Each structure stands twice: as structure tokens, then as C-alpha cells.
Amino acid sequence: MTAKPPKAEERKKRDTSFSLFFQSKNLYKIIGLLVIFVFFLLPVLRLVWLSFVDDGSLTMQYYTEVLREPATWKTVKNTLIVVLGSTILALVLGILFSWIVAYVQLSGKRAMQLFIFLPFVIPSYITTLAWTQFFSASGPVTAMLSWLPGDLQAPNLYSIGGIILLLGISHYPLVYLFTVNVFRKIPRELEEAAATSGLSKQRAFWKVVLPLALPGIASGGLIAFLSNLDNFGIPAFLGTPANIRVLSTYIYEQVVGFGPSAFSRAAVLSVILGVIALIGTVVQWFLLRRSRVNETNRSDSTPRIYLSASKQKLLEVSLWVFLLVTSLMPLITMGALSLISAYGVPFKLENLSLRNYEYVFLTDSKPLTALSNSLQLGFFTMLVCLVIGTAVAYLRFKYPDWSTRTAELFMTIPYALPGTVFALCMIFMWLEPIPGWNPGIYGTVWILFIAYVTRFLVLQVRGSYTAFLQIDPTMEEAARTSGAAGWVKWRRILLPLLFPGIVSGALLVFLMALTELTVSSLLWSSGSETVGVVIFGYEQAGYSTYSTAFSTVLVLGILFGGGLFMLLGRIWDRKVLKTK
């Protein structure tokens, strides 16, 4: 119902891209932008409007007030440090892992891939809890340091450094996901050519491989950047004790304040945050200018770098140590918590039971309902984003002019805003889209669906766009001159080449929608509970043992699903290779 307009719109758009795009090109542009404007920008503008209005008259007083306060600038400074630091960390880790997985001969790569995803799907309150216990005075790190000579202290996680570390570790899988396929598609002949021209391995990496991988790196980096910007859980948990505020937590503080100015001040801060997000997007465009498109290749998973047996072992061991600490440790912490009867009892056999699981899955009816709701919401969000997002990415790729760029900017904003703020925007917009008319979307599952699509579409756009960037435009022309037009062209030529990149985006949308928490906690309604809402509810009621039980099952389910997904990927590869 509500999702129909954009669908129809997309169909029109795609028709134009299939047929020759000349007659009413501008008209379509305007219509397309209008639809995007209504769905993506208008809700945000309603919030921005609040920052200019005081008792029904236009004013700039909120801006002058907020911008004069030293606290604002301190917060902005913290935000920039935290976001840049964690984005760089995520980029370094993500590129390193994707390069190793794509090129180096290692055993057990597939298991490794699954573990790389773990930090991303474990809820952030679990991640922070696990890490703070890991580094606490009674934790393993302190114990290990005490054996070492000298008076070494475990690092304090309640600090800017701690926030950067955990954000980076939580978001490097995003960079990995966007870059690994890109690395695989870089033809090995190029590297060989570089080698024969006398470039060292390192020089070749900087001169050849990295520029070719830029589309993926820029996309992944942007998404990681936005995710770091809007993350609330980690800075709230680690920043509160140290009095470190970032924009997302400061905005929340304003929203929960009292009085008529609460929302207006939050709106001003959201505008500042939005500006930072837009700057990030623009920086990413400049990066992409330097990227190069090469002749199209299918992805090539065979290793290109072989190490001596001992070196390979060493590399494998060090990678696994890293993965065990960053991925398995929080999972084990979570699993252990879910098996004990209460916080603080020693982890002994007599204290262990499956009581929490029994309660969550047998006594309480809500978690299972929530799981099925979230799966359905995730699935349909993924489907809609897959179609619309890929279409938008195609247009963005094919006609890189002002209109598609503007569209991309519009779509970035809903993802960059903190979840609480975005949910408020959704309420402003959809409660009465036209004053006095309530279409009955708000208060049903549809508002969640619209919110998820609006918020996560940019992930699919980035995923698909990265895939398109690696296709040589001549491919399409070649297809057309060989008589493959329209749907055939897509089915036989383009989709098989694009598939891995598009699926990465879709997978991301699905996982995000499945585990979404902050937006849902404001927009859910009776009967449309989501996984995040149930976990949040347990946490707030002090039933952490229940929430960990539920989260553990969820994460294990995602791992299992991931395993299946990889299996399908292998089958797909084989099938495509066969048809060749």
C-alpha cells in the first residue's frame, strides 16, 4: 500500500533506462526527485523546521543559543575525533582482512569470514559489557599484565580511545563486506604487469591495487563513517562515566529534556550532525574521482599470494587470535551470562541452567512473535531495498549528474541521524502526512517497514553502486550490439557480474533490519514487537540474563544463516562458471 508509490515510480524509471532515455528525461528526473524528497527529506525537514520556530514565529534564537555554548563545540570536537578515529580503524582492519582473505593462501577462510561478521551482529550493549569485563580489574587482561614485569595497567575503556576501539571493531565488517569482492575482481594480470614493469609488491599495491579497489573502500568507509556517527549505545555506555559527549548522546540528552525548547535544541544539533554526514559523503565523491575502472572481470577467488608453510601458520594464528578476542570473546561472555541464574554468581556447574532459555522461548510468548516479525520485516525491507536501491544505483552510475547526486545525498541523511531522532522524524511525518488526515500507517507495522526502508536504503545503493562501478560501460554496449536488450541484457550479462556486490548490500540491509533497536523502540506497537524491542525491554526491566539468552540464540541463528548463505554463494559461483 504505502510502499507502492516508489515501486511504480521505480518501474517508470527503469523503463526509461531500458528504452532510449531522451524524450521526457527531465520530467522523470523531477518526478523521481519528488518521490525521494517526500520519503527521505520531508520527514527530516519537519524536524529542521522545529529548529527555526518558536511559538509559531520564525527565529534564529536556537541556533545562536546552541552555537554560543562551549559544550556544543566540545561535543562537536569529540564527535569528529571519535568518528574519524573509529572510521580509520575500521578502514585499516577492514582493508587488511579483505585483502588477506581475497589474495593470500590460507586454510579455513570460510570460518574466518563468519567470525569477521560477528562483532557487527552482536548487540552493542553486549559488546561493551564483554569488553569492559575483559579489561576490568578482575579480568584476564589485568591478570596477564600482572605477570609481566613493570607496573602495567590495563587500558581504561571509559575514554575516547575506548570508544574509538569498540566502534572500529564493531564496524570494520562493513568495510570488509564492501571491499572483499572488489579485491577479488581486480585482474591478476594487472599485478603481474606491474611486477614485470619492475614495481615492488608494495608499490604495486599503492599504485595499482588500491586505486582499483577505491570504489569499495570509499563505499565501505562512508557506511562505517555514518554508522560511527549515529551510534548511540557505545558512546553512551563508555562515555557517560568519563563525561565524554558525542553528538548522538548529546542529542538524546536534549530530546529527553523538558520544556518547549527540548526538541528545538535537539533539531539544531541534528542539523550539525547532518552537515557532518553530508561532508563525509562529498569527501567520498572526491575519493571516487581517483578510482579507475578496468575491463570487467568475474570475481576470482583463487589465492594470488602463497606464503611459506611456517609464515602461513604464523599469519593464520595471529588472525585467529585477533578474531577470537574481537568476535568470540563477546559471544562467549554473552553465552556465559545467559546460562547463569543471576549476575555476579560464580560460573560454576551448580549455577548453570537453561532456565533463562526456557523462560524466553517457552514461558514468554513475545520473543518468538518478535523473531517472526523481525524476520518478516527484515526480509521485505531487503526485498524492497534490493529493487529500489539497485535501480537508484544504476541511474546514479549511468547518469552521474546533479539529480542523481542530490538523490544520493537525500538518502544518506536518514541513515546518519541517531535512531531516536530519525524515529521522531517518522512520527512527525506519518502520523498526519497532511494535517488532519491520519492514513492509519502510524501505530501499525507499516510505520516500521517505511522507517526501515527509508533508513537502510542507502546501504543497498552503496552496495549496488560499488558493483556497477566495477563494470566497464562497454559491456553494456557490447551486450546491446550483440542483440541482447532490456531484460535479457540484465539477466544474462549484468546481473551475474553484479550479483556478489548487490547481495552484500542486501545482506547488510537484512541484518540491520533484523537487529534494529533504537528506531523500533519508539515506533513499535502492540503486535509488531521486534527483536530489538524485546531485548531492550528485558534490559530495562533488569532481566539481563533473559536478554542475553535471546541475543545468544539470535547470533547463533545469524551464524547458521550465514553458513547457509555462503554455501549458496558457492553453488552460485559454480553455476555461473558452468554456464560460461
Next chain:
Amino acid sequence: MKKIFFGSATLCLVTVLAACGGEGDSSYSNTSKEGDGVSGTLDFYTSQPDADAQGLVDAFKKQNPDVEISIFRSGTEEVVSKIQAENQGGNIQADVLLVADSVTFENFKAEELLLSYQSPEAEFIDEAFVDPDGTYAGTKIMATGMIINTNEVTNMPDSWSILTDAATKGQAVMPSPLYSGAAAYNLGVITRQDGLGWDFYEALRANDIMITQGNGAVLESVATGEKNYGMIVDFLAARAKNDGSPVELIYPKEGVPVITEPVGILANTENEEASKAFVDFILSEEGQKLASEQGYTPIREGIDAPEGLKTLEEMTVLNADATELLETRNDDKAEFGKIFGE
């Protein structure tokens, strides 16, 4: 398992929509009591734990089978901002509101969003907890006391001063008033007491107390032994102790700030009759017994508190005027931020 879910996921969203309308598992067969004839739908917004809110609604529906109640549950702050956003959007959807503290209700009252209703059941409640204008009434007693880790501490203190004692430097934790409405309420009350006041908070700061996000985080911190002392809402500590966590709940002798989880009706309710019946039920003897069964100190006179908690008569309550607290709320928070070094 996963596959089955995916199978169900491919069913059209319409089924979800259909499921949204009604709760399929409520049977109206055994209604022994005659309801007082209210019907229609109610939107109940609350910050109570999900199971408790559901229990309350189910008990009410036993008496009034013709009322459909849909619950929205979230943190107090989220519920409040949702209502404010609905107000901005043109039409508040909630009919009945039940959240943590009276100051929140004073805020809505000041904006004229609440309906005035003098419930006959409110006569049995201490008038300190009922708004004289009838816009809200307390529903239970939730004191903020101290939680102590019993593995680390053998001598149980009986005073707030333990938190400012140099011997416990760096061992205490409290929820942040900047995130939590209940903690902000406590801040307002404690700073208005002789013998505590802002000096108490400055001493806490000097003693390196850790500020954390909310009550749940305080419980985790003290139960796991990361810290030994914490300020916490009583029922959480009592429940953790019952579950076997190594913690003890203390009501300091100087007295405790109390939040009452008031209930109120929104002025633009579309179902005034049912809303009033629901409020009556929450304050009635039966509703209050239910609160006690769920592990809270009831607010109505003559109903016993659950195991491990004190009744209202057994504790010293620290009070402050709710309207005054509302006026100074933002200043109090700013002052707190200053002391704790922004």
C-alpha cells in the same frame, strides 16, 4: 528452525497486518465478574516492564472483556518523546499514560495535555502522591536506595555517607540524571534536603563515583563486583538478590527519594469512559495487590509489600514539591553537569 521462519517470512506482510489488529490468544469465555460496561479501544503508553504491563492489562480485561487495549512500552524518556512528537505531529494517540515520575506528569500538565479526573479509588492513597487537580495519581512506591556487593563488603552501612567516605573512593556507581528521568528526579529531591544538598553531590564527585547510563547498568556493575556500592531503584536490587546475585539492598536512615509511577489520562482521549475505568482499576485494591505480586511496593494503604521491600510506613521518604522540581529540572541537570566536569 531458521528455514521455518523464512517459510513464514515469505507469507505476505498482510498477515502481519492482520495479526496487528487483534491479539489472537485472549479468550473471553470465563468472565465471572460483571464488567461496568465500558468498551472500545485504549492506547496504553507505559514504561513498566513488558510482563507487568501485560499482566495489568490482562487483569483489567478479565473485568472488562469489551475493551481492546494496545500497549506501547519503552523507556520513560522514549515514551515521553514519543508523546511529544505525536503532539507536534498533530494528534496524540495515547489515552492512558503510566511512566516513572511525577515531574514528567507536571511537565505534561503544564502543557495542558492531561485530563483532570478525581478517581474515587485515590482516596486510599497518601495525598502527597496524588495531584490535587486530578491530572495524575501514583500507582506504586519505588524508593531509590543503595545496593551493596556482599562478596566485597561485610559491614553493611546504613547511611548515604558511605558513598562519600574516603575509604570507598572509586568504588561507587550511580545512574546519570542526564539520561534517566528517575535519576533526575532523585537529583532534584536530594539537593533540596538539609544535610545532603549539592554538597552531597560534590562529595560524590570528589570520591570518584562512576556515572553510568541507567539503573540496569548500576545493577550489572555492583553484582559483577566491578564496583561495590551503587544508588539504585529498590525493586531491581531486591529481585537480583532473590535470584541469587551477591547483593544487598539498603534503605539509608536519612531517607530515600521515592518515585511513584503515576498514571494519568491524556486530554484528547477518544475513550474517556474506558480510560477512567482503567485508572480506577490500577488504583483499586485488586490492581494494587497485583502490583505487590509483581514485586513492587503498593501505594494504596493496607496492602503488604512483597518480600524484601519495605512498605511506605517503614521507610523515611524524602520529598520535594513536584512543580518546583519541574521548574528547576534543567538548571539542576546543568549544575550536575558542571560538578561532574563537562
